[in-house]
Amino acid sequence: MSKKVLTTPIKDEDLKDIRIGDIIYLTGTLVTCRDVAHRRLIEEKIPLPIDLKGKAIFHAGPIVRDLGNEQYEIVSIGPTTSMRMEKFEKEFIEETGVKLIVGKGGMGKNTEEGCKTHKALHLVFPAGNAVYGATKVEEIKEVHWKDLGMPESLWVCEVKEFGPLIVSIDTEGNNIFEENKIEFNKRKEEQYEYISQQVRFIK
């Protein structure tokens, strides 16, 4: 199987055949964007200092080394729990025209709708692999909103074949985590029935 690489700027057509469970890689611009940045744009109505149209955001708080002279190097970068941004993500996609949202774990109904209406994807980068992630970042081009501190700043990264990125919500609004959950819960009930019979230690 050949590697599926998406390059920014990404257009609607680029995403139409991609389905949940597929693996893709990203080349181009990936901007870290998490809790407070979402809150600022959606609730505080403060415009973002960069144009995200056709680009990708990363729910991540990296460890960055300051090399002086506005030069920075990514030491470790990996995703944080995407669900915390669920509240904002639909409007965020609508306002910014962002095409890829990279994070960890699933997202909910809101994001499904946003991805379906505006043709975007939510993807999972396997968390905990932060050095591997850092080696796929070629350079930090810019940084904005440094007042938010290292983890929350908008780090504009130029990446090359960043991944593996596993599609968790596709442009039809299918959601791999929601589908898996049904199965997980069913198996959990079966296991509970079985185990609870074996642990009747109080007699």
Place this chain on the structure above:
Amino acid sequence: MDKKQQKEKMTGLMSKFVSLVSYKLPDDVEKKLKELSEEEDNHLAKIIYKTMFENQQLAFELKRPSCQDTGVLQFFVKCGENFPLIGQLDNILRESVFKSTKETPLRHNSVETFDEYNTGKNIGNGTPSIFWEIEEDSDKVEIYTYMAGGGCTLPGVATVLMPGEGYEGVVKFVLDRMTSYGLNACPPLLVGVGVGTSVETAALNSKLALMRPVGSRNENENAAKMEQLLEDGINAIGLGPQGLKGSKSVMGVNVVNTARHPSTIGVAVNTGCWSHRRGKITFDRDLNYVIDTHEGVTL
């Protein structure tokens, strides 16, 4: 060496040890992950395991934190009554976290509550957290070091059950947490279950359970049986790495238990993620050290 020099020496060594824990997983965890990846037959899961091993390799070579979330540092100390730095130990551990944060570097993960600002030092009021036990007739100190990441701390939960709910209630409490929160805590998990009399005893037991090696068993026969049943049961749910499905879900389930009041069963769950960064170091009175968890490593 006078006290001051001893203090400096131990702070330096502990700082290096914290750094080691950030870029190298303990032997038991490495071994188990390898085993799990070999048993895996799900395509996605295999790719994730491959990424994990490449990442650990790179982290070790580059001496960089393998996960960007280097957590809040927690120490579980068993200190001999005659260990010379017994009175200085709290400060030494605190200082070593600060030093390691600058040198490794680690992420700044200490936010003062209510005032809501990041101290920017990775230490704060009550962080790192240090839990003490004193040992009679000993001049050594054993220190477990653990990086409690946000993702794997989040599933933590404790409650008090009525005896009528029995150990069946304990099982339900643990299983429910796995499919709701556990799957977002970066499985395959090490699950710590604490059983005791109240929330805080159960909670501490559940964290101590995460310090026990993967694959070890509780000495009590019934508790060991429950560990095995829960391990098999959670594995059968098939969370897979990252909760994206796979043949297994956990590295293991460890139970630590203490006695209870006749009318209560305290129970708690704590989870360690696949990147279970814990290490154990033991110092003698002359500050010679042994690292049990990472064979062949020197600081």
